[in-house]
Amino acid sequence: MNITSLSNDPVEWNDIAAFLAIARHGGLSAAAREIGSSAATLGRRMRALERQLNRELFVRQSHGYDLTIDGRRLLADLAPAEAVIARATAPDPQGALPVVRIAAGTWTMLALTDHLTRITGASPDLRLRLLQGEDVLSIPRREASIGFRAKRPTSDGLAARRLRRVTFAPYARADAPDAWIVVRADTRSARWVAERCGAAIAVETDTPRLALDLALNGAGRALLPTFVGDAQAGLGRSGDIIEELTHDQWLVTHNDDRHLPEIRRALNRIADIFG
Template identity: 30%
Template sequence: MDWTASQLDWNRIRAFLATAEAGSLSAAARALGLTQPTLGRQIAALERELGVALFERAGRGLVLTPTAGALLDHVRTMGEAAGRLALAATGQSQRIEGPIRITATEACAAHVLPPIIARLRAAHPGITVEIRATNRTADLLRREADIAVRNFDPREPELIARKVGEDRGRPYATPGYLSKLGHPRGWDDLTRAEFVAFGETSDFIEGMRALGLQVTAQQVPVQVDSHLVHWELVKQGAGIGFNTEAVGDAEPRVRRVLPEAAPIVFPIWLVTHRELHTSRRVRVVFDLLADALSLQR
């Protein structure tokens, strides 16, 4: 089929790009907020428009055909240009009403953001909020979020970041588990303890050793990739786990493991794209989040 650039459907091109990067229709559909059949139809329509096959099945996933691989760099360039156009257009908006997308870790989204969002909605009922609770760092340039709550200072020059405070974390466990350990008083008393690790076990062990505790793999029998599941396991007595003082001290089923030890201190940053910071809606939400988060410390 003969075709021109003006005939290309951007939704179909975006579907191709998302599937190429995700490696499967199901993952790409989740990323785009579409159903898998809808995404599959968009891919099939683009293949008919271009007259080429774009994907081949490989096990449960998809791999690019050689032709699609040659097209991918051009499609990525189109995607980046579309993202910059959307950012620039949003940045020109001075309306407060409209959608805002905030990304934060599961723990922050579940334990910190709800009262802040309730306050935001009461003050600005015209703003609708989408919270992306994920432990993955969102790509703000590609509009995965408008504002991010992070625990590290971003280095990208396109981003605006404000440190709004510091949080304090500690190890927690149930009273029964602490009794079994003999009520430890220092890190050296935890050589027989078992931990519930969030994230990769090797990363957790490295982090413990940075604190001066030589944890072995045998001491980490449970590992999860969800903050919420991690905390439930700790509350059920599966081992020692870490949380912020605000969450841990408020939970009646657990106690501080080392009450006299210094807490683990980490920063709280709010991040947005420099062009989005010219949007009145984003600026209002950004400032409200900054004030609320700083008051909670």
């Protein structure tokens, strides 16, 4: 769709929307109620649009506004575009529940999945979109609504809440070999193992979650957060807590978003679980 004016200035979408409303209702009063304007304002805008396009679009009569031939042509040109815009801006057909996007690493996401109904509510009042990955998604760029961090963020515009203290220790089955399951990922815990395991490597993986499965299968020992390792019935600690990996966990959102009802509910519920 290409609408050009006599002066080659682009036609404002608000004026196009006003034209469509008047064409639908056949008059100014009903169209004004639809778009939240006044009839007098719409009348002025349509006269200005006609001058801009150098076309007479309406026959103004006592009973309302009838379309001229040029008006009907313009309506025929705009109708497909209006239908496309209506489809693109229609509410989510999956329902009216607001979506909260939560980004977390493998281990925190694993713990989150054990508490989904506590976050969504027993009668859900929000829908979660879980974004798992070791890369930190940007809250300022709205790549996620809520994120977990290993340290308090310093960027402007972010709100943070301290959660639990996270500790790490090696875990293994009693019959597992004295060798490491090495995760080839860019995380502090993975680097700690890679720097110290030497030749005592049982198996390597690029997926942190697979390291837990391998440990449960007796392939070797894996370095895990204690909130994950202690919850595994088949595993026991095979060493002390690694103090240098201990850190506070922070719950982060954008300062402009933290008062939105769905974000506030999710933040409070997560804090109740992990605080």
